[in-house]
Amino acid sequence: MTDYKALAKNILDEVGGPENISNMTHCATRLRLTLKDPSKANDDKIRDMDGVANVVNKAGQYQVLIGTEVPKVYDEFEELVNNNGQAQVATSNEKSGSIITNIFSAISAIFAPLLPALAGSGILRGLTILAVQLGWLSESSGTYAILNAAAMSVFYFLPVLLAFTSGRRFGASPYLSALIGAALLHPDFIALLGNQGNGATTSFMGIPVVLMNYNSTVVPIILSIWAFSYLYKFLDKHIPETLKLVIIPLISLVVMIPLTVIVIGPIGVYGGEGIANIVNWLIERSSVLTGIVVGGGWSVLVSFGIHWAVNPIMINNVSTYGFDYIVPFTFACNFAVIGTTIGVIFKARNKKLKGFALTGLITVALSAIIEPTLFGLLVKNKKLFLAQIIGGAVGGAYLGLMKVVTNAFVFGSVTTFPAFVTENSSNFIQAMIGLLISLVVSAILGYIFTNKDDQLA
Secondary structure: OOOOHHHHHHHHHHOHHHHHHEEEEOOOOOEEEEOHHHOOOOOHHHHHHOOEEEEEEEOOOOEEEEOHHHHHHHHHHHHHHHHHOOOOOOOOOOOOOOOOHHHHHHHHHHHHHHHHHHHHHHHHHHHHHHHOOOOOOOOOOHHHHHHHHHHHHHOHHHHHHHHHHHHHHHHOHHHHHHHHHHHOOOHHHHHHHOOOOOEEEEEOOOOOEOOOOHHHHHHHHHHHHHHHHHHHHHHHHHHHHHHHHHHHHHHHHHHHHHHHHHHHHHHHHHHHHHHHHHHHHHHHHOOOHHHHHHHHHHHHHHHHOOOOOOHHHHHHHHHHHEEOOHHHHHHHHHHHHHHHHHHHHHHHOOOOHHHHHHHHHHHHHHHHOHHHHHHHHHHOOHHHHHHHHHHHHHHHHHHHHHOOOOOOOOOOOHHHHHOOOOOOOOOHHHHHHHHHHHHHHHHHHHHHHOOOOOOOO
């Protein structure tokens, strides 16, 4: 069993100690640090630690790949850093690093805590749809209503959840932030939409308000809490301590909720829809080319740790439209990784290499985590990396051609297959064919590109 505190301490020691850290956060698999002086970090020693799969220093971030246990390591790491007698290192320091670094850091910090809920809800939704299609469950039954509520609540209340994580990321009260998100979903506010929906109008103290339905939206609440963080910090700095308990919440709610529904919300809704429409338009225009690019290039994005920039688009599509075209392409990438490991297993003689490939196969198939295999095997052998890219591109092209979608934002593995279950019964079959193509093509190429005497580097 991994000693998370010891691992966190060892990493901290080898990156130059608390005084060398200006920002820290984590995503689903990586500890992401902004170091004042990256040259102080000992990559080799960190990479050799038990519990660490690899180290990547890209886009202004020092990324320590740990895997799904990274939240536990991060908790210990954060405690060690901030209880070391140094000035506290904020997880929301927006001025450390470049703009691009801060954007990626913010996206990962906001969405990473919600990924388990999104994935689990998506799988439950797929299983519920499957049960209806098989005749095991009636859509008019109480069982269906309860299961559907369990599966869809995370999407309906996404503004509240994102408000909380955004508040933590931007340095505002996460609880007041959640209240701002909840106000947008209050029945009295929803009732103002009437039968017209988005675009209906009302007024606030004589100011015209264009109303929007904010359930399942992503962009508006993130923009709102980002703006709120500046107000919150100003109030926290200037209001006397004896009055903070009442005055800060009062001013925050009175200012931010009207500001959100009058200005920020509509901009966020139309902006988010605009981005999603552009991406979906490109997919519709050339779904095969998109499948080739994303299916083949997703592992490259993952290797640089910048795939988080695309994840919000997929989440927005699912929450807004109920499906997404991009997620299947990421499945193609993952199954190409599996295929490549199969090729290595059948060709290589070295037991250590075969064992590592087998471990990678099982890890990806069950948990969708490709980083250990990506950095431990593919990046070190460019031909195998090419095999995976080609397999992902070919499978992605087929998925794009057949317009395969998922009903949820999930990571691609065998356990997340229910995400392909939709009202269109052929969608699941076409998905399985596309993923099989990815696996077979990369397995054949992996076998060809593997030398029998290859060793695990």
